[in-house]
Amino acid sequence: MKEFGYQRAGDVSGAVAVLDADPEARFLGGGTNLVDLMKTGVERPARLVDVRELPLDTIEEVPGGGLRIGATVTNSDLAAHPLVRQHYPALAQAVLAGASGQLRNMATVGGNLLQRTRCGYFADVSKPCNKRDPGSGCPAVEGEHHNHAILGASGHCVAVHPSDMGVALTAFDAVVSYETADGPGELPLAEFYLPVGDTPHRETALPQGALITAVTLPPAPVAGHSRYRKVRERASYAFAIGSVAAALEISDGTVTGARLAFGAVASRPWRARAAERVLVGAPATAETYAAAADAELAAAEPLRDNAYKVTLMRNLTVAVLTELTEETAR
Ligand SMILES: Cc1cc2nc3c(=O)[nH]c(=O)nc-3n(C[C@H](O)[C@H](O)[C@H](O)COP(=O)(O)OP(=O)(O)OC[C@H]3O[C@@H](n4cnc5c(N)ncnc54)[C@H](O)[C@@H]3O)c2cc1C
Ligand code: SF4
Known part of the structure; x- marks a missing residue:
């Protein structure tokens, strides 16, 4: 494992400034995906900026309806929240269907949306993979692909996104809020993930170094x-x-x-x-x-x-x- 620096973010602007200055740095949520990928050499950040102590861990009702879910809310807290269970039961069920109790206690909303694919070739640095190493090829197209994509894929990558939470958030038109050194921004989840095309290594429309701060669910009576x-x-x-x-x-x-x-x-x-x-x-x-x-x-x-x-x-x-x-x- 490559040596890396570690620091706790004290505030949002400070966290964003670190990644703005150092493109080799990464935010650390629960670490349940990023740290695993660092151990295998898929991810090699020079510095981790731990965002778990930022004040982004609340779930609040939005005036006029809907919920604003902080990016560092854990999967466990999200699934247990009474307003989530009442107004968006599929979201609570999706979160509870993922991983294990211990992992859900660590994993955050921001990290869940940005977790990487579980394609075996992506996880194995001895194999080619366009997503990990652009231009190296996609062995899954002809190889092991029984759990790969049937919709929206390309010959450059046929991997699937592994998030359960993201499926329910997508059904309910969630909007991702983020912060960069240039200021805040928003992306509807429908535009958050980029089409695969010939650039499978570019997974989201988030600007470089953006910190996800919240996910907002608009009011949707049908979701109840x-x-x-x-x-x-x-x-x-x-x-x-x-x-x-x-x-x-x-x-x-x-x-x-x-x-x-x-x-x-x-x-x-x-x-x-x-x-x-x-x-x-x-x-x-x-x-x-x-x-x-x-x-x-x-x-x-x-x-x-x-x-x-x-x-x-x-x-x-x-x-x-x-x-x-x-x-x-x-
Ligand atoms: C054994 C196992 C089984 C699992 N099963 C499931 C499953 O069935 N369903 C499912 O959905 N998931 C499953 N997971 C995945 C798990 O849900 C994710 O690992 C977790 O949600 C990631 O959240 P995290 O906070 O730990 O992210 P991290 O590992 O900390 O980070 C993941 C990525 O997000 C980035 N990041 C984190 N927070 C922010 C932020 N606020 N802003 C910008 N970037 C950020 C990091 O830099 C990193 O690139 C499983 C994981 C394991 C290990
Ligand atoms: S499906 Fe995507 S992640 Fe898997 S080997 Fe091909 S390019 Fe890599």
């Missing part, structure tokens, strides 16, 4: 009736091979509002807008839900060994929407 379902290869402590965050509003047997996002299918949490368009105004039936899933998955381009994900995501979507429908009827 939402659910997150995750499929994984063992019952706990595993990343998704497919997941769905869904919210549904039904009136007189017709879908009047819907939110849908998919996880573990693309380089970013995937908002299923084509499916939402099919849902709203249609009868609240399993046939509609299957048609909605099909509309979204029509764009799927599975690889040799991951076509199962298309069927999995279709079934998962129908199952989650049907569960939400049955709850409405009760």
Whole structure:
């Protein structure tokens, strides 16, 4: 492991100034991803700026509705918060479906959004990987890719984003706030992750050295009736091979509002807008839900060994929407 400096950030402007002056420095949240990658040599920062003591650890109601979640709120505190559980239950469920209790106690909201892919080639510095070493190639396209992308990938990288939290935040139109040496900025989560294209090493639209300060959820009454379902290869402590965050509003047997996002299918949490368009105004039936899933998955381009994900995501979507429908009827 390369030697590195460590310092605790005392305030936001001081933290941002360190990264502005030293592009080799990185912010440290819970360290549950960054430190692992430093041990294997994937990440080699010269300095870590620990942001956990910054005053960014609260969850507050926004006047007019919605929630502002500080970037250093831990995953455990986020999932346990009464307002999150009441108004955005799929978000609490998504967070609880990730990692383990110990990891969730350490992991932060900012770090979760910026965690790196779990592609095995990315994690192995003896292998080529366009994301880690631009221009070196993507062995996953022809190699081990059973848990790689079916949507929005390119021949340059077929990795998926591993966050569960990000899938629910995407369904609910979250906005990321950040601070740089030039001042504050905001990015809707829909624009936060960049398309893969031929630059898979450029993962987000965050400016260089930006500190995420908060994530804001706008008011969304539909989110109060939402659910997150995750499929994984063992019952706990595993990343998704497919997941769905869904919210549904039904009136007189017709879908009047819907939110849908998919996880573990693309380089970013995937908002299923084509499916939402099919849902709203249609009868609240399993046939509609299957048609909605099909509309979204029509764009799927599975690889040799991951076509199962298309069927999995279709079934998962129908199952989650049907569960939400049955709850409405009760
Ligand atoms: C065994 C294991 C299983 C896991 N399972 C799951 C799972 O099922 N689902 C899931 O979603 N996740 C899972 N995770 C990942 C875990 O959720 C992430 O490691 C964690 O959320 C990262 O948060 P952190 O605060 O520890 O980030 P760190 O490791 O501290 O940082 C990650 C990245 O974010 C940057 N960063 C951190 N905070 C900020 C900030 N405020 N502003 C700007 N940059 C920042 C860092 O510089 C770094 O690049 C698992 C992890 C492990 C080790
Ligand atoms: S899928 Fe992406 S992360 Fe994995 S080897 Fe290819 S370029 Fe690297």
